[in-house]
Amino acid sequence: MTTPTNQNAPLTYDQAGVNYDLIDPLKVAAQRAAAETGANLASHGFSEVLASRGESAYVVDVGPMYLASIVECLGTKTLVADEMATLTGKSYYDSIAQDTIAMAVNDLITVGATPLVVQAYWAAGGSDWFGDKIRANALVAGWKKACEVCNVAWGGGETPALAGIVADGRVDLAASCTGIISPKTRLSVGDKMEAGDAIVLLASSGIHANGLSLARKLAERLPKGYLTDIGNGQTYGEALLAPTTLYSPVTEALAAAGIHPHYCANVTGHGWRKLLRHPKALTYRITALPEKTPVLAFMQKECGLDDHEAYGTLNMGAGFALYVAASDAQRVVEIAQGLGIPALVAGRVEAGPKQVVIEPLNVVYGADELQLR
CATH class of the missing domain: 3.90.650.10 (PurM-like C-terminal domain)
Structure with missing residues (x-):
């Protein structure tokens, strides 16, 4: 590993390559464009819960209950797991699986939803990534165990090999989660929050x-x-x-x-x-x-x-x-x-x-x- 010239200098998130001042405007622009599509639900007899726009999960009124959904990417924690596997000979992908599901489930429940179904997205830099049986089995076992903790069904997923998009030897993990809010009184989008809480x-x-x-x-x-x-x-x-x-x-x-x-x-x-x-x-x-x-x-x-x-x-x-x-x-x-x-x-x-x-x-x-x- 390389050593910085000045090890005593503060190290910030911005210096690590993550600048929310650059990322967040795109999120806001996407939200505004997405909001214009909410009216499309009316043709199906449904409507969005407008207050869920900008929250951690999106909520749709489907009549007797609300439907909530979310998709989340794990990020770069897999890189730490890969480095530690090289250093220790251990696979940490059972824990990494739980991290990925948690990113989706913990967002979904903020709106009062009961998680029901999780879907997996495991995109590797090449088919060889899936050939490591120890790592692959740890990922599957950890994913199933996290689903059991959350009492959700693992519906399925996608396992593309994306050479040229994902780096060789790496994997990009994400999860989507769908749940219901029933009874409707469980909806939690902040309208009831007030001074004194x-x-x-x-x-x-x-x-x-x-x-x-x-x-x-x-x-x-x-x-x-x-x-x-x-x-x-x-x-x-x-x-x-x-x-x-x-x-x-x-x-x-x-x-x-x-x-x-x-x-x-x-x-x-x-x-x-x-x-x-x-x-x-x-x-x-x-x-x-x-x-x-x-x-x-x-x-x-x-x-x-x-x-x-x-x-x-x-x-x-x-x-x-x-x-x-x-x-x-x-x-x-x-x-x-x-x-x-x-x-x-x-x-x-x-x-x-x-x-x-x-x-x-x-x-x-x-x-x-x-x-x-």
């Missing part, structure tokens, strides 16, 4: 699947690369490859308990700025922080990120946010923890300008720091 944060298992470009760039700076001990006896590579937490068991358990979140946010790209996702002008005040996972604490230190940059880029220990009635907050924590997912009542929604205020860190994200619509 509590913000409950569910713990992450690590970096999940966002921030890997930065993580890989950091590996180039570390003398031992992915084999660097992060301080707890775990290597950097192993810590990065902890599978993303699947949160649908929590949202399904909440529904069974009669608790319907007013809004949800999957804390992925943009880090805690994602707490600003809903267009309402409200202040999200955070008064308690979840514990940072060791790998994220290690990354913040080694990359030289201040809190504003770190929490605005990485999940920093919080993988999913639930905005619920204050009277339900403690019960939400108990249900999540009963399923093995640490949770805490981290703050509240207040009347005021659109911003996230992280009081313990003296960090503020204004409305202009997240432009997704």
Whole structure:
């Protein structure tokens, strides 16, 4: 691995090749064009839930229930798995499979949906990629196991060999997920969110699947690369490859308990700025922080990120946010923890300008720091 000239210089997501200022305008343009197609549903006797435009999943009113759908790409976490396989001789594709499904399922459930069907998209740089039986079997086994955790059917998928598009020896993984919102009162698109609601944060298992470009760039700076001990006896590579937490068991358990979140946010790209996702002008005040996972604490230190940059880029220990009635907050924590997912009542929604205020860190994200619509 190459070593930068100045190892003490801060390393940011932008320097790692990911610039949301360039990416987000295309997303906004695509959303506006897509919005013009919503009227096409009327010819089939259906209509879109307009408030789902710009949310993490798209919702269609099909009469007795809502239909929700999403497609998500894993990103570059496969590159870490490939490098670690070379270094250790182990396959990590069972975990990578869960990461891919989590990217789709964790987005789908933000709108109150029960996931039903997952489809796979595995595009390799050549047919030879599929010939590695250990890796291929790990991917299949991990995919099936994640489906069982989420109680969804694996409907099928696509396995193209795309030489010249995908690099030789590499794979691009993605998943789509379809679900229903039934009864319709489970719909969660923020219309019920209001001042006084509590913000409950569910713990992450690590970096999940966002921030890997930065993580890989950091590996180039570390003398031992992915084999660097992060301080707890775990290597950097192993810590990065902890599978993303699947949160649908929590949202399904909440529904069974009669608790319907007013809004949800999957804390992925943009880090805690994602707490600003809903267009309402409200202040999200955070008064308690979840514990940072060791790998994220290690990354913040080694990359030289201040809190504003770190929490605005990485999940920093919080993988999913639930905005619920204050009277339900403690019960939400108990249900999540009963399923093995640490949770805490981290703050509240207040009347005021659109911003996230992280009081313990003296960090503020204004409305202009997240432009997704």
